[in-house]
Amino acid sequence: MAIVYVDKKPYQMNPDENLLHGCLSQGLKLPYFCWHPALGSVGACRQCAVKQFKDEHDEHGKIVMSCLTPAKEGTRISIDDPEVAAFRSAIIEGLMLNHPHDCAVCDEGGECHLQDMTVMTGHDYRRYEFDKRTFRNQNLGPLVNHEMNRCIQCYRCVRYYRDYAGGDDLNAFAMRNTVFFGRHEDGALENEFSGNLVEICPTGVFTDKTLKRHYARKWDQQFAPSVCVHCALGCNIDSGERYGTLRRVVNRYNHEVNGYFLCDRGRFGYEFVNSDRRFLYPLLKGQLTSAVQARFHLTESVTNGRVIGIGSPRASLEANFALRNLVGPQCFHSGMADGEAKLVGRMLDILRQGSMRTPTVCEIEDCDAVFILGEDITNVAPRMALAVRQSVRQQPMEIADELKIPLWMDYGVRDAMQNAKGPLYIATPYRTRLDEIATATFRAAPDDLARLGFAVAHALDSSSPSAEDFPLAGEIAHALKAAKKPLVISGTSCASEPMIQAAANVAMAAHAALSFTAPECNTVGATLMGGNSLSAAFQAVQDGQADTVIILENDLYRRAPAAEVDSFLETAAHVIVLDHLSNPTAEKAELVLPAGTFAESDGTLVSSEGRAQRFFQVFVPRNDVSASWRWLKPDHWHNLDDVLGAMATALPQLAPVRYAAPSASFRLAGAKIPRSPHRESGRTAMLVNIDVSEPKPPDDPDSALSFSMEGTPDKPPAALIPFFWSPGWNSIQAVNTYQKEIGGPLRGGHAGVRLFEPAPVNGQCYFNAIPPAFAPREGEWLLVPMFHIFGSDELSLSAPGIAELAAKPFVAMNTTDLPEGAEVDVICAGTTLRLPVRLRPDLPPGVASLPAGVAGITLPIWGKIARTT
Ligand code: SF4
Numbered sequence: 019m020a021i022v023y024v025d026k027k028p029y030q031m032n033p034d035e036n037l038l039h040g041c042l043s044q045g046l047k048l049p050y051f052c053w054h055p056a057l058g059s060v061g062a063c064r065q066c067a068v069k070q071f072k073d074e075h076d077e078h079g080k081i082v083m084s085c086l087t088p089a090k091e092g093t094r095i096s097i098d099d100p101e102v103a104a105f106r107s108a109i110i111e112g113l114m115l116n117h118p119h120d121c122a123v124c125d126e127g128g129e130c131h132l133q134d135m136t137v138m139t140g141h142d143y144r145r146y147e148f149d150k151r152t153f154r155n156q157n158l159g160p161l162v163n164h165e166m167n168r169c170i171q172c173y174r175c176v177r178y179y180r181d182y183a184g185g186d187d188l189n190a191f192a193m194r195n196t197v198f199f200g201r202h203e204d205g206a207l208e209n210e211f212s213g214n215l216v217e218i219c220p221t222g223v224f225t226d227k228t229l230k231r232h233y234a235r236k237w238d239q240q241f242a243p244s245v246c247v248h249c250a251l252g253c254n255i256d257s258g259e260r261y262g263t264l265r266r267v268v269n270r271y272n273h274e275v276n277g278y279f280l281c282d283r284g285r286f287g288y289e290f291v292n293s294d295r296r297f298l299y300p301l302l303k304g305q306l307t308s309a310v311q312a313r314f315h316l317t318e319s320v321t322n323g324r325v326i327g328i329g330s331p332r333a334s335l336e337a338n339f340a341l342r343n344l345v346g347p348q349c350f351h352s353g354m355a356d357g358e359a360k361l362v363g364r365m366l367d368i369l370r371q372g373s374m375r376t377p378t379v380c381e382i383e384d385c386d387a388v389f390i391l392g393e394d395i396t397n398v399a400p401r402m403a404l405a406v407r408q409s410v411r412q413q414p415m416e417i418a419d420e421l422k423i424p425l426w427m428d429y430g431v432r433d434a435m436q437n438a439k440g441p442l443y444i445a446t447p448y449r450t451r452l453d454e455i456a457t458a459t460f461r462a463a464p465d466d467l468a469r470l471g472f473a474v475a476h477a478l479d480s481s482s483p484s485a486e487d488f489p490l491a492g493e494i495a496h497a498l499k500a501a502k503k504p505l506v507i508s509g510t511s512c513a514s515e516p517m518i519q520a521a522a523n524v525a526m527a528a529h530a531a532l533s534f535t536a537p538e539c540n541t542v543g544a545t546l547m548g549g550n551s552l553s554a555a556f557q558a559v560q561d562g563q564a565d566t567v568i569i570l571e572n573d574l575y576r577r578a579p580a581a582e583v584d585s586f587l588e589t590a591a592h593v594i595v596l597d598h599l600s601n602p603t604a605e606k607a608e609l610v611l612p613a614g615t616f617a618e619s620d621g622t623l624v625s626s627e628g629r630a631q632r633f634f635q636v637f638v639p640r641n642d643v644s645a646s647w648r649w650l651k652p653d654h655w656h657n658l659d660d661v662l663g664a665m666a667t668a669l670p671q672l673a674p675v676r677y678a679a680p681s682a683s684f685r686l687a688g689a690k691i692p693r694s695p696h697r698e699s700g701r702t703a704m705l706v707n708i709d710v711s712e713p714k715p716p717d718d719p720d721s722a723l724s725f726s727m728e729g730t731p732d733k734p735p736a737a738l739i740p741f742f743w744s745p746g747w748n749s750i751q752a753v754n755t756y757q758k759e760i761g762g763p764l765r766g767g768h769a770g771v772r773l774f775e776p777a778p779v780n781g782q783c784y785f786n787a788i789p790p791a792f793a794p795r796e797g798e799w800l801l802v803p804m805f806h807i808f809g810s811d812e813l814s815l816s817a818p819g820i821a822e823l824a825a826k827p828f829v830a831m832n833t834t835d836l837p838e839g840a841e842v843d844v845i846c847a848g849t850t851l852r853l854p855v856r857l858r859p860d861l862p863p864g865v866a867s868l869p870a871g872v873a874g875i876t877l878p879i880w881g882k883i884a885r886t887t
Pocket residue numbers: 168169170171172173174175176199218219220221223224
């Protein structure tokens with residue numbers, strides 16, 4: 019650490035960073051706009067000026083930008099010097115000349131970085147009396163709102179969108195002193211990470227359009243720490259509620275997982291919680307019934323029937339365990355499609371018994387050679403794709419190092435790199451968004467992708483088996499071998515066990531990290547819990563061994579062919595479903611129990627990294643909605659800690675899950691942690707239509723969080739941070755004050771607990787089940803799944819903004835026989851689907867593609883495609 023003197027006081031600062039980073043890490047108040055810890059410095063706004071002195075005798079000094087000046091040993095600066103304070107005040111006055119000062123009607127008001135910095139700088143009087151420059155705003159689609167007049171030209175938006183996230187439809191359009199940040203024409207932003215503009219823009223230019231539909235100020239929302247439920251990566255979120263409506267989701271910084279950014283599915287998919295398709299009361303034979311009656315019916319069914327339970331990879335560990343406990347381990351089924359359960363089981367065996375580390379998302383950013391086998395990660399594990407976009411900068415950044423350009427000097431580094439990209443190889447059945455930054459791509463059917471993987475492993479280590487020599491295999495092997503931190507990514511998308519094994523061989527041979535994607539938010543947790551297969555559940559009912567089925571948060575029509583599910587549900591005498599939203603399975607239930615979503619219940623999810631993370635309810639559920647585990651629990655489990663304790667005893671492999679977050683008895687300075695901000699207004703009037711006296715806030719027996727603004731103002735443990743807010747820091751950039759060092763871990767420790775780490779090297783053997791080469795069939799197509807960030811996830815599809823952007827059903831084909839849009843019948847698995855053709859010349863011969871999640875069809879599968887007459 020270097021000693022830097024700020025206003026004559028010594029501070030320890032990281033010498034590899036700049037002075038702004040150092041000052042903020044020390045809690046000093048220094049305003050800034052264009053710098054961002056994830057984007058680095060460009061010196062565009064001049065707001066972070068400080069005075070720098072040559073030595074202790076220098077009285078005069080010179081004004082420098084702290085974000086552009088290294089924190090070298092012995093540096094002497096002043097923040098308080100009157101000349102530099104006046105400079106910063108003049109700068110913000112200039113930046114604000116055309117700003118509309120419309121805080122009262124601005125969605126950012128009260129949580130605005132510009133407001134915070136204006137106050138910090140002391141600019142409190144407007145002298146400018148002339149006409150302001152104005153712009154026409156654009157319609158940027160259903161997710162992000164645009165109000166350009168509030169812009170202060172800091173350029174963060176385009177730097178984030180283009181340089182960091184790889185978007186190309188947002189830019190700065192400039193003429194003289196008029197600079198416009200937007201698209202070349204109205205239209206939905208195309209980048210999958212556009213929602214981060216809401217947090218990146220320091221003003222109210224880009225705001226959350228979904229929040230606008232049910233707006234509440236930050237101080238009027240109640241928050242809870244939570245985990246995204248829309249893919250398996252487990253990004254950390256804070257959810258905000260008012261009057262029983264979930265208002266929005268914001269990023270909850272987790273240094274090791276999502277850092278500062280979420281994908282748009284994760285940020286905007288939350289609106290399914292407010293859907294009018296929610297179950298709010300129990301339904302018995304299609305009629306509303308009371309919770310008491312529903313519980314009685316559930317108990318009767320369990321007591322008198324031969325019961326089996328079907329769990330779910332999108333339900334919490336606690337909910338799955340409560341069902342397992344109710345029906346007994348022998349009668350519990352994991353609820354995953356058979357093939358998927360087997361594949362994920364293999365993946366976990368590899369990760370738990372092998373020596374390859376499954377990296378955090380943060381570690382993926384640091385990898386310097388990546389091989390992706392069979393996965394379109396932008397659409398399957400989006401935040402991972404954003405990390406891979408940063409990883410391709412690692413090798414070229416060595417040029418900047420050699421030129422002694424500090425890595426935080428963003429434009430200097432980018433100039434030195436000249437768009438150079440490090441090694442990224444992508445082998446998938448169809449083109450992916452990341453192809454544009456790939457060193458090379460390879461298109462083939464799943465079996466041939468697996469064969470490529472085996473060949474790469476063989477090129478790395480000749481003792482590993484291979485059947486064929488692919489020209490690209492040697493190049494990929496060379497890149498992985500030369501890298502300091504190589505990474506292999508694969509997963510379940512192609513439903514190919516040989517591909518998973520090939521990826522493991524490559525990682526073993528290259529001594530690389532290995533990351534597997536998984537389909538749903540708790541796929542890994544459900545697999546660790548175990549359970550019988552779904553087909554065994556079907557068989558049990560068919561054979562008469564069971565007559566009553568309890569289905570937990572699971573639409574079985576997404577797991578198995580429709581005919582099989584139909585027969586299963588019709589044969590079972592009693593079908594009981596717990597779920598949030600109506601779906602084809604729930605429609606066939608005798609009894610439906612309204613299950614709390616992530617916003618109304620507490621629980622634990624295990625991410626594809628193997629990280630168990632706790633989510634907490636943000637509001638007490640309305641009507642009869644209750645956490646699934648509460649519907650299913652025995653009387654002697656009183657709170658979440660009781661469920662976790664029982665689970666740790668029954669399933670030792672899940673015992674560490676208890677430490678994913680502090681227990682309900684945790685107190686900070688003797689108090690609970692408030693979900694409501696201390697500036698919450700109107701609390702006493704909220705329920706005045708019911709009672710003029712302020713009612714006691716509801717108790718929360720399950721967590722150390724209170725439904726109130728009372729509690730300790732200290733920084734809570736990382737897993738319990740409901741919102742980021744500090745004196746003088748009202749925007750989300752208050753996170754600065756929660757970090758040990760800016761951009762580093764939180765002071766409150768880590769959120770979540772990793773359930774598996776690499777085993778010591780123990781003579782691990784290579785897999786050798788190499789599949790035969792793919793052979794196209796005459797008159798048939800191999801149908802593989804195509805994933806979409808908007809549309810492939812079941813729950814987010816019920817959010818209106820996501821539904822608007824979701825891909826409509828199609829069949830993608832590489833053919834010259836049919837025109838784009840021609841209607842065809844796709845015949846497979848005993849089903850005929852009429853779909854329009856989407857021409858995709860990137861698909862290999864003999865391979866066609868359907869959107870993932872097509873009901874009742876387990877892909878890949880062979881099918882016929884016939885033109886309709
Ligand atoms: S739109 Fe926002 S992020 Fe972009 S330049 Fe303007 S103030 Fe900065």
